[in-house]
Amino acid sequence: MAAVKRAAVLWASAATLLLSLQARGDNQAFDAVDRAQVETLRADVASEIQLQAYDLLDELVFAWNEQPPFNADTPVVLADVSVPVGFGSGLQALIETHFASLIVKNPRSHVLLAHCPQCTAVVVRSGAKGTVISRGSQEPQTLAQAGASTGSRHALFLDFEVEGASLVLRARITRLDADLLIVHAKVLSTSSGTPALLRSEERLKSANEARQEYLDALRGRSVLAVPLHIGVRTYAPGGNTVGAPAFVWLSGGVEASLTQKRAWLGRFTVGATWSPELHVGWMAQARALRLLSGSESSLTSPDIYGFIGGSVISIYGKNAAIFQDDLPNLANLISAAQGNDPQAVFAAFAVGLEIRVKNRIGIGAFLETLPTMTNANAIGEYLDVGLFAFQSLGVEASLCF
Amino acid sequence: METLVFLVVMSFVIVLERTSDPSAGVLRGKQEARNLECQRISAAEAHARHPVQVPEPPARATGAQVDALDCQRLYMREGERPARDEMVLSSLRRDVAELVAAARAKVPHEPPLVWHVDAFYPDQAVAAKVAVAARTHMAELGLTVSDRVPLLAAGDIAVLGRLPAQQSYPTACARYVDQGVLGDDHVFMGLMIVDGREGQLHAGLCRRGQWTWLR
Numbered sequence: 001m002a003a004v005k006r007a008a009v010l011w012a013s014a015a016t017l018l019l020s021l022q023a024r025g026d027n028q029a030f031d032a033v034d035r036a037q038v039e040t041l042r043a044d045v046a047s048e049i050q051l052q053a054y055d056l057l058d059e060l061v062f063a064w065n066e067q068p069p070f071n072a073d074t075p076v077v078l079a080d081v082s083v084p085v086g087f088g089s090g091l092q093a094l095i096e097t098h099f100a101s102l103i104v105k106n107p108r109s110h111v112l113l114a115h116c117p118q119c120t121a122v123v124v125r126s127g128a129k130g131t132v133i134s135r136g137s138q139e140p141q142t143l144a145q146a147g148a149s150t151g152s153r154h155a156l157f158l159d160f161e162v163e164g165a166s167l168v169l170r171a172r173i174t175r176l177d178a179d180l181l182i183v184h185a186k187v188l189s190t191s192s193g194t195p196a197l198l199r200s201e202e203r204l205k206s207a208n209e210a211r212q213e214y215l216d217a218l219r220g221r222s223v224l225a226v227p228l229h230i231g232v233r234t235y236a237p238g239g240n241t242v243g244a245p246a247f248v249w250l251s252g253g254v255e256a257s258l259t260q261k262r263a264w265l266g267r268f269t270v271g272a273t274w275s276p277e278l279h280v281g282w283m284a285q286a287r288a289l290r291l292l293s294g295s296e297s298s299l300t301s302p303d304i305y306g307f308i309g310g311s312v313i314s315i316y317g318k319n320a321a322i323f324q325d326d327l328p329n330l331a332n333l334i335s336a337a338q339g340n341d342p343q344a345v346f347a348a349f350a351v352g353l354e355i356r357v358k359n360r361i362g363i364g365a366f367l368e369t370l371p372t373m374t375n376a377n378a379i380g381e382y383l384d385v386g387l388f389a390f391q392s393l394g395v396e397a398s399l400c401f
Numbered sequence: 402m403e404t405l406v407f408l409v410v411m412s413f414v415i416v417l418e419r420t421s422d423p424s425a426g427v428l429r430g431k432q433e434a435r436n437l438e439c440q441r442i443s444a445a446e447a448h449a450r451h452p453v454q455v456p457e458p459p460a461r462a463t464g465a466q467v468d469a470l471d472c473q474r475l476y477m478r479e480g481e482r483p484a485r486d487e488m489v490l491s492s493l494r495r496d497v498a499e500l501v502a503a504a505r506a507k508v509p510h511e512p513p514l515v516w517h518v519d520a521f522y523p524d525q526a527v528a529a530k531v532a533v534a535a536r537t538h539m540a541e542l543g544l545t546v547s548d549r550v551p552l553l554a555a556g557d558i559a560v561l562g563r564l565p566a567q568q569s570y571p572t573a574c575a576r577y578v579d580q581g582v583l584g585d586d587h588v589f590m591g592l593m594i595v596d597g598r599e600g601q602l603h604a605g606l607c608r609r610g611q612w613t614w615l616r
Binding site for chain 2: 049082084085131132157161164165167168171178180184185187189259260261295296387
């Protein structure tokens with residue numbers, strides 16, 4: 001699926017590029033498309049960086065909760081938040097907001113944030129050595145003045161940088177005096193390949209505890225599940241005027257994940273159908289499902305499974321007449337009137353798609369081929385693929401417990 | 402017809418199984434493969450990092466050792482940042498740790514000194530990252546580090562800017578002491594690239610007017 005998506009994006013990009021070049025006929029068009037693609041990519045990456053940055057901030061404040069940098073509540077000026085080289089002020093604003101939220105919700109850290117508009121302002125200072133133009137956060141005198149005006153004697157600096165596949169947070173607290181001594185420093189890094197833990201701001205946990213919660217959530221997805229389905233099967237009308245009725249099926253059974261990633265599932269169900277005066281039937285069905293929407297099932301987004309399966313179906317009653325080789329004739333109807341309803345037992349092989357949400361709710365559609373029904377005149381074909389034809393079309397909704 | 406269907410189905414299965422292969426091939430271009438950072442780790446560690454994708458290895462495993470290739474996409478793809486900046490930033494932690502260790506080895510632990518750090522790099526944003534990385538690492542190690550950067554007068558900088566790097570830093574070090582910017586209990590560590598064409602960080606120490614190259 002990823003390869004197909006990638007190919008589609010490439011084709012779309014190539015088409016857009018060609019159209020742009022034809023329309024404008026200069027290199028500016030290429031630059032614009034190129035920039036747009038880079039911006040899209042950057043937005044995609046930024047969203048991941050944002051989560052990882054939040055994770056590092058959570059870890060930092062959790063560490064402060066455990067070992068506060070100050071013994072008592074201390075006002076601290078958030079002097080500077082710097083984002084990785086190449087990223088802009090949008091990410092910076094998100095990080096500042098999340099950090100402020102964390103500090104407010106975690107008073108055990110003993111850090112109180114103080115507002116510092118001077119820190120981000122451009123400062124010009126002239127002296128005997130010359131004129132210095134810099135941001136307030138890089139100017140000791142400005143920091144000292146900011147501290148005096150806010151009652152704070154400490155400034156906090158948060159620096160994020162991308163180093164290969166890791167994001168590194170360097171946090172330091174500086175005392176606002178002539179020497180600007182660093183009184184607290186901490187370096188935190190995302191370990192390569194580990195997803196963001198997304199802890200709750202109110203009840204911060206250590207990385208190990210958060211990871212254990214994540215594993216527990218995964219283990220909550222048992223290897224075995226009990227699915228319940230309600231579905232409808234329709235049969236293509238044949239050349240005769242007698243149309244096949246739709247059959248409503250209720251079925252349940254057991255489903256097993258055959259791999260750790262839930263990429264392959266096996267399912268066995270039994271079902272029943274009943275229509276007053278018309279039919280009663282049962283069915284045994286087995287299916288193998290393959291995940292198509294990724295390499296592992298997702299807890300947050302819908303999964304698409306493709307499946308193949310086989311079933312044995314038995315129908316007893318007036319509606320079973322349509323599965324017989326001959327059309328219902330007068331003899332059949334008289335026989336039915338005498339209480340001898342027809343019965344049909346046949347096999348069906350299905351292929352279909354199912355969309356599952358959080359591995360709990362699903363809807364699916366399938367086509368079935370009935371190899372023994374090629375001579376049933378009341379049943380036609382929905383789709384003929386050469387080797388075989390699909391005579392039945394069905395939809396179903398399912399709940400997994 | 403049956404043969405054709407069989408071949409199509411088998412090709413689909415093979416392609417499906419290769420979607421997770423990080424190497425360049427049919428489904429992944431060379432450029433995309435270059436944007437991955439991969440490391441080979443044990444199956445147990447792979448399970449700890451990716452419990453969904455990697456099953457728990459059996460407790461009584463015998464036979465061949467099974468390992469995993471853990472790949473993650475680089476945050477900044479190749480070409481998004483200038484090559485020299487990317488080289489310096491991607492190995493910043495390791496380089497800074499090495500240089501700080503070398504600096505500590507050159508300076509006696511007693512009496513306690515106040516460390517000042519600055520970086521000299523053509524791009525100011527990268528220079529700030531390098532300096533912050535060094536300061537934070539030193540402070541985390543327990544050294545007394547100041548955020549204050551010793552400054553020289555504009556005239557000094559104008560002269561120093563015309564000197565080759567091998568002379569400018571020792572001269573600047575002497576000027577720091579002459580101007581009273583650095584006292585005896587202060588030590589300055591500078592990190593820089595000496596030649597604009599190289600991507601390796603160098604460092605030097607300035608103490609009591611004496612400049613010492615670390616790398």
